[in-house]
Amino acid sequence: MFRERRCIRCGTCQTVCAQGAISVVGDVVSTDREKCTLCGTCVEACYAEAREIVGREVTVAEVMAEIEQDIAFYDQSGGGVTLSGGEPLVQRDFLLALLRACQEKEIHTAVDTCGFATWETLDRLREHVDLFLYDLKLMDDARHPKFTGVSNETILRNLQRLSTLGHDIILRVPIIPGINDDEENIRRTGAFAAALPRLNQLNVLPYHHAGADKCSRLNRIYGLPETRPPSDERMFEIVQILQGFGLPIKIGG
Ligand code: SF4
Ligand code: SF4
Known part of the structure; x- marks a missing residue:
């Protein structure tokens, strides 16, 4: 999940995403959900805590x-x-x-x-x-x-x-x-x-x-x-x- 208001458009998430799922163009940050593997790397890298993985697998x-x-x-x-x-x-x-x-x-x-x-x-x-x-x-x-x-x-x-x-x-x-x-x-x-x-x-x-x-x-x-x-x-x-x-x-x- 992405909290737009927290995002400072630093571009770090785009840099760390190995799948190339994130693009930061000017003010617009978008995530291609087809490419995203939910690895969580961008969440950890986002200093502003604008990104989050919601939900978890349960039995x-x-x-x-x-x-x-x-x-x-x-x-x-x-x-x-x-x-x-x-x-x-x-x-x-x-x-x-x-x-x-x-x-x-x-x-x-x-x-x-x-x-x-x-x-x-x-x-x-x-x-x-x-x-x-x-x-x-x-x-x-x-x-x-x-x-x-x-x-x-x-x-x-x-x-x-x-x-x-x-x-x-x-x-x-x-x-x-x-x-x-x-x-x-x-x-x-x-x-x-x-x-x-x-x-x-x-x-x-x-x-x-x-x-x-x-x-x-x-x-x-x-x-x-x-x-x-x-x-x-x-x-x-x-x-x-x-x-x-x-x-x-x-x-x-
Ligand atoms: S790392 Fe976080 S603050 Fe930086 S552009 Fe990505 S979502 Fe925005
Ligand atoms: S969760 Fe992983 S694959 Fe998905 S956008 Fe973030 S870094 Fe890329």
């Missing part, structure tokens, strides 16, 4: 050792473990092993997913998941690829199948002004959600800028620099439209 046993420290707390609060990301389904085998381990200890499990996975993946995991936190962004499949890179067909079909099979599901709909907060999308979302055989709740999540700083640290371009969070009034209107479909709605969560 299921190591994760469980941390989770189990809080078992007494889960028992008291009725809580459990939420496996999130990124996208947890990308690490399917690890996720499955972790879910099984949680299940053996009778720990409640939630998986936070965008739903873009093969049905085979979800089918293998689903019996070990107590609750799906399922993201739904845009109903119009003609526009969905523009903002997410993929069609929503698989996402909607997987959701339908999980619901039909009786799984507990909380739908999570981020409200992004100018992208999915229009009346048509909200009504189509409401109609689709209301037709699901089983749905515990629909959470509407007001868009926020939390991703902007993260994008900068990952040396990526933030796609929505001009977008502002929706007003309280607009959120209230959206909730009213969705409640018109008889759905249990919550703002946030």
